[in-house]
Amino acid sequence: MGLTLSKETSNRVSAVVLPPRMGRNEACHCGSDIKYKQCCREPDEALRRQRRGAVLPEWIDSSRSKLQQFEKYVCNVFGLPDLLASLVDTRRAPKIPTFDVVNSLFHTAVLRIPSINALEGDLKESDFQKLIGRHPTPEVKAFSADVVANVLDKLQLDGIHRAIDEVIGKAERNKAFRDGCYSALRCVALDGWEPFCSYDRHCPHCLVRKVKVKRRTGELEEVDQYYHSYVVAMLLGPVIDVVLGIEPVRNEEARRDIDGEHKGHEGELTAARRLIDSLHNTYGGFINAFVLDALYANGPVMTQLAGYGYGGFLVLKKEKDEPFKEALTLWQMQGSCEKYEEPDHKEQVQFWDADDIETLDTYEGKVRGVRAVVTKPDQDPSTWCFAIIGQRARQLGRRTALRIIRSRWHIENTGFHQWISYWNLGHVFRHTQNALRAILLLWTLAFNLLQLFIYRRLGRCRRPKDPTDTIRHIVEVMLREMATLPAPIPWATLLLNTS
Numbered sequence: 016m017g018l019t020l021s022k023e024t025s026n027r028v029s030a031v032v033l034p035p036r037m038g039r040n041e042a043c044h045c046g047s048d049i050k051y052k053q054c055c056r057e058p059d060e061a062l063r064r065q066r067r068g069a070v071l072p073e074w075i076d077s078s079r080s081k082l083q084q085f086e087k088y089v090c091n092v093f094g095l096p097d098l099l100a101s102l103v104d105t106r107r108a109p110k111i112p113t114f115d116v117v118n119s120l121f122h123t124a125v126l127r128i129p130s131i132n133a134l135e136g137d138l139k140e141s142d143f144q145k146l147i148g149r150h151p152t153p154e155v156k157a158f159s160a161d162v163v164a165n166v167l168d169k170l171q172l173d174g175i176h177r178a179i180d181e182v183i184g185k186a187e188r189n190k191a192f193r194d195g196c197y198s199a200l201r202c203v204a205l206d207g208w209e210p211f212c213s214y215d216r217h218c219p220h221c222l223v224r225k226v227k228v229k230r231r232t233g234e235l236e237e238v239d240q241y242y243h244s245y246v247v248a249m250l251l252g253p254v255i256d257v258v259l260g261i262e263p264v265r266n267e268e269a270r271r272d273i274d275g276e277h278k279g280h281e282g283e284l285t286a287a288r289r290l291i292d293s294l295h296n297t298y299g300g301f302i303n304a305f306v307l308d309a310l311y312a313n314g315p316v317m318t319q320l321a322g323y324g325y326g327g328f329l330v331l332k333k334e335k336d337e338p339f340k341e342a343l344t345l346w347q348m349q350g351s352c353e354k355y356e357e358p359d360h361k362e363q364v365q366f367w368d369a370d371d372i373e374t375l376d377t378y379e380g381k382v383r384g385v386r387a388v389v390t391k392p393d394q395d396p397s398t399w400c401f402a403i404i405g406q407r408a409r410q411l412g413r414r415t416a417l418r419i420i421r422s423r424w425h426i427e428n429t430g431f432h433q434w435i436s437y438w439n440l441g442h443v444f445r446h447t448q449n450a451l452r453a454i455l456l457l458w459t460l461a462f463n464l465l466q467l468f469i470y471r472r473l474g475r476c477r478r479p480k481d482p483t484d485t486i487r488h489i490v491e492v493m494l495r496e497m498a499t500l501p502a503p504i505p506w507a508t509l510l511l512n513t514s
Contacts, residue, residue, distance in 0.1 A: 070508045074501050081473075082493040085125075086504060088472050089464050093185055095121075096509040098178040098460075104169040111158045116166040117457065118506065119147050119157070124461035126494050129439040135160040142497045148506035167450035175456040180297055182463055183250075183257060187301065191471050192252060197419045198411055200303040200326065202251045203259060204426040205290065205311070207283035210440050212242035220448040222266045222280050243451060246287045248294055249426045251306065251419075254477045255470045256429045257463040259298065261455050262290035263448075284310060288319060295323045304328060304408050306423045312339070314377025317404050321380050326408025328420050331384070331400040337374040338402055342384030345369035353413060363390045366413045372402075383409045387417045433483040434458070437490075465490070 043054035071090070075083045089095040102117050122143075123134050137143040138158060141151030149157050186192065192201060217223075221241040230236055244264040250257050264286045294302060304326035307316070312329040320327045331339040346367035353366040367386040375382065383403040390396045401420045403409050411419075434440040444454050465486060469475050475485050 070505070072502070072505060075504070080496045080499060081489055082496040082500075084472070085465075085468050085493060088468050090509055092189070092472075093182050093464065095464070096506055098181060100510050101178065102174040103171050104166050105171070106165060106169055111162050113166060113170075114506070114510075115147060115149075116158065116163055117170070119143075120163065120167075120454075120457050121461055122146055124438070124458040125465060125490070126497070127438055127490055130442055131160045131163050131444050134163065142500060145500045145503045146497055148503050150503055164445050164450065167445045167453045168447050170449065170453045172449070172452055172456060175453065175460065179258075179260075179456065179460055179463065182460065182467075183259065183298075186257070186467055186471075191255065191467060192250070197251075197253075197422070198415045200408065200411075200419070201301065202304045202306050202328070202419055202422070203294070203302050204249050204251055204306045204423045205246060205287050206308060206423075206426050206431075207244060207264070207287070207310075208247050208431050209242055209244045210435065211443055212240055213443075214238060214240055216443065216446055217241035218446050218448060219268060220263075220266055222264065244283065244286075245455070246283055246290050247426065247430060248290055249430055250302075251422045251425050253422075255466050256425050257466055258430070258459045259302075260290055260294055261452075261459065262286045262293065263452065284316070287311065288316065291319060291323070295325075300324070304405060304419075306419060308423065309333065312336075312402060314375045317375070317378040317380065317382075321378070321404060324405075326405025327403070328408065328416065328423075329402045329404070330420065330423070331402055338372045338382045338384060339400065341372050341374040342369050342382075342386070342400070342402070345372070345384070346386055355414075361391060364388070364414075364417065365390075366417075368413055370409065378404075380404055381409070385413060385416055387413070429483065433486075434462075437483060437487055438462075 041051050043049050043051045043056075045055050047054050071087060075087055078084065078087075099117050099121060100114050102113060104113050106113075119134060119138065122128075123137075128134050128137060135156065138156045139154050141153050144151045144157055147157065214228075220243070222244055223239050223241055225237050226240045227235045227237050246262045246264065247258060248260040248262075250259055264281055264283060266280045291305070302325060305311075305320060306328045307330065309330045309332035312331055312333075317327060317329075331342065333339060334343060346369055349367070349369060351365050352368050354363070356363050365388045368383070369385075370381070370383040372382040372384055381404075385399075385401055385403065387399045388396050389399065399417060399420055401416075403411070403416060408416075438458060440455070440458060444450070469486055469489050470477065473489075475489075477485065
């Protein structure tokens with residue numbers, strides 16, 4: 016496969032034949048009958064990085080602009096052009112290539128453009144046209160919002176899943192997560208998320224519930240509320256948090272498509288257990304433990320985690336349910352076991368700890384129960400009660416275990432709060448099932464790459480009071496710098512896998 020280069024880059028690299036892109040577990044293209052990842056993958060990737068770096072124009076390669084540094088980083092390290100070029104849709108003989116549309120959507124996510132209509136306006140602007148590789152034609156749209164909506168409706172989601180998995184896998188091989196673990200445990204938080212709801216707009220895949228609303232007369236009326244719900248899996252770190260997966264909660268119609276005997280919508284717990292299966296199939300032993308809220312503190316979930324060899328940190332709330340009931344009895348009998356001051360956070364922590372709890376009929380393993388009372392000056396004490404399962408997780412020190420269970424709030428603050436407040440994911444970009452999931456997955460890809468760029472490549476510190484401030488500031492800088500692009504970004508020459 017020869018590369019056709021622009022005049023700007025032709026003096027920096029000659030035509031080169033590149034090996035085909037292959038799955039890590041496929042038989043190697045060299046004919047050795049060995050898995051690709053164990054044979055030619057590393058030299059192939061090195062060659063691609065070398066050639067992609069060579070075709071980058073000088074004004075990107077040597078720029079100090081955050082926007083251009085981001086483009087260089089995601090192209091050279093993660094092969095973003097190839098990832099986007101691998102996405103396909105089911106349109107027939109499209110006039111606008113899928114790559115152009117998904118590239119514009121990816122940068123819509125990065126720059127936090129609030130809607131498809133707003134994107135359509137930006138597609139008239141010279142700056143955005145150069146960003147997506149088009150020669151600027153002011154006031155002439157590169158393509159319309161209808162084209163974007165059509166692609167979202169027909170985009171195949173498996174390709175986006177693979178792109179997200181490739182980014183996570185590449186980041187792991189680059190040791191991006193090895194300094195950001197809790198006692199060498201990679202912990203994943205699961206939680207349910209409802210980004211939007213409506214009393215009018217709905218689609219066949221909407222969930223429906225009855226809610227009471229107050230009319231102008233003051234009377235309460237029960238009406239239908241339509242919404243979509245998802246379970247999100249986020250890899251937690253002291254600095255870098257990235258999303259590993261998003262699973263929709265299925266409504267009654269979707270469940271009947273799979274099994275005609277199902278009645279009613281499924282719940283968050285059912286979708287979460289399906290997501291755990293999917294994460295194990297994709298990431299296997301890359302994940303060490305799950306951090307879960309009180310909904311998941313039951314025997315079936317613990318048994319599922321133990322079956323995959325995962326540890327678990329589960330919030331306990333219902334005092335009449337096991338294992339919380341037994342833990343309360345043991346804490347009272349044994350008393351407090353540790354008390355210490357945390358000068359960095361200006362807090363005092365007191366622990367109760369009981370291990371070897373075996374009172375759950377639906378879980379055969381042992382459970383460790385920990386209670387921590389955290390006291391800060393001029394504040395009411397806060398109490399954390401949680402269960403720990405899994406041999407490796409149960410051996411952790413109390414202070415580390417408390418850090419892990421408190422880190423579950425990253426999915427609320429770094430994830431849900433930021434996505435609604437700044438990424439505009441409370442807005443329905445396109446209300447069809449495929450489009451909704453495509454948007455969430457493309458935005459996940461952009462979110463993960465931004466997290467890695469800001470905290471890994473730029474080495475910025477995570478601000479503890481508001482972890483969204485750092486990333487928000489960088490995005491604002493990148494948005495302003497879009498006006499300084501001297502020429503279109505040469506996406507065509509960056510596509511080393513034109514097949």
